[in-house]
Amino acid sequence: MNTKNINTHLTEIRDYFKAAISIDCVIFGFDEDVLKVLLIESDLNEFKGKWSLLGDIVRPDEDLEEAAYRVLQERTGLEDVYMEQVQAFGAIDRHPAGRVISIAFYSLVNIGHVELKKHNNDLHWHAVKDIRHMAFDHKEILATCYQRLQHKVIEQPIGFNLLPKKFSLRELQNLYEAILDVKLDRRNFRKKFFAMDYLIDLNEEEQEVPHRPARLYKFNQEKYSQRQKKSLGF
Amino acid sequence: MNTKNINTHLTEIRDYFKAAISIDCVIFGFDEDVLKVLLIESDLNEFKGKWSLLGDIVRPDEDLEEAAYRVLQERTGLEDVYMEQVQAFGAIDRHPAGRVISIAFYSLVNIGHVELKKHNNDLHWHAVKDIRHMAFDHKEILATCYQRLQHKVIEQPIGFNLLPKKFSLRELQNLYEAILDVKLDRRNFRKKFFAMDYLIDLNEEEQEVPHRPARLYKFNQEKYSQRQKKSLGF
DNA sequence: ACAAAAGTGTTGTCAATACACCCATGG
DNA sequence: CCATGGGTGTATTGACAACACTTTTGT
Missing domain, CATH: 1.10.10.10 (Winged helix-like DNA-binding domain superfamily/Winged helix DNA-binding domain)
Known part of the structure; x- marks a missing residue:
């Protein structure tokens, strides 16, 4: 029988290619009768002037949802927010700095409760309909998450999360x-x-x-x- | 403005925690009027006697879908198979050998076309309904993929992929x-x-x-x- | 009094459901 | 001729779509 003990496996995993794992958050809000998404100006020269989703590398001691909630909390100050994992994006060259596989989440927030902090002055809400170009593959991630939201909202009453109480x-x-x-x-x-x-x-x-x-x-x-x-x- | 050049980013990614990325395939088949899934006996002592999904580490030069198709091809000999990414599973302790984040795919195959090779004699088709325990978090992955299949099959005519021509x-x-x-x-x-x-x-x-x-x-x-x-x- | 949006019922159409009998074949 | 599943139509119900007038408030 083809069994391995844990050490064989450890070696295998250590020797194998390892990628960085990030999460990206598509944070939806609703304001002035328009669906909006929270974006940040890219901090990479390659994508200067382009807008980017909010994301970060996943840390060793947190699982994917925790990482996503951490980013959301850091950026919006909000807790107890509706959030759903959508899927992973892993094209080989999606990040110019190396192999980074990203897990996309979308979340629904009450836009009135979000106070954009001073140090977040490169954060802005954008009408989803008006977005043309984005950094990385974030346009594709946004599109996929938006489709998922459209689908979900007709099946379950989650829209309330975008409105005031x-x-x-x-x-x-x-x-x-x-x-x-x-x-x-x-x-x-x-x-x-x-x-x-x-x-x-x-x-x-x-x-x-x-x-x-x-x-x-x-x-x-x-x-x-x-x-x-x-x-x-x- | 808070910009970084690519080298800063490279360093950041190099220094940061990196996890191994794997894919897991939920390969569905249909035989004797029963929905089945292809499983392998776990090669880890920890999970001796437990059944496991078919998966592998993602290689540096392949994207996620390629990795999934590779596993499918290696195990079943099939190409041109219906496949869909479901989501990522990334609980901290989901793999005993370290942090391994896995992207789950499900695929639909014509079970009659699958010839299980000699060296695959620890591969078996299991009725989805009868599965009780599995290695790792594979029970959860299977359940999520199965729900997704149920959902999808009432929206789009993909069931045909499980049947003979x-x-x-x-x-x-x-x-x-x-x-x-x-x-x-x-x-x-x-x-x-x-x-x-x-x-x-x-x-x-x-x-x-x-x-x-x-x-x-x-x-x-x-x-x-x-x-x-x-x-x-x- | 006027503007602007809130609130309210009925009708037609289509899709989903429930249901029972005759037909073709092999043994 | 019997057992087994194949093939067919209709009536009912419920969900969704279309549609126009009266009410309440602020200016």
């Missing part, structure tokens, strides 16, 4: 229209969301709007978590 | 029932597939069955590829 149905609809890049019928949209039964009516209204104020709702997180458990259970 | 509708239905682990109505199933219009009637019949022989079909690959292009186009 209290929101109107119009805001919610604008969000979906921005993400999916479609126009939706207002009445059908309302019907659908009320039927899903994840909205809690706060009995509050918008303030200081120059028209009839809309009712405000919040997302029923508990009910959603309950149902998730149940549907996973069987 | 010529197949009956019963075989196709059995395949879907096995993958999704549900019972389907025969008439509705037929209606749906004919409506999709991806089946070419070969005007042939099953041979030597002890009942009325079924008609045989093949998958209209061109039509599918055409439509894919169109729907991506706009």
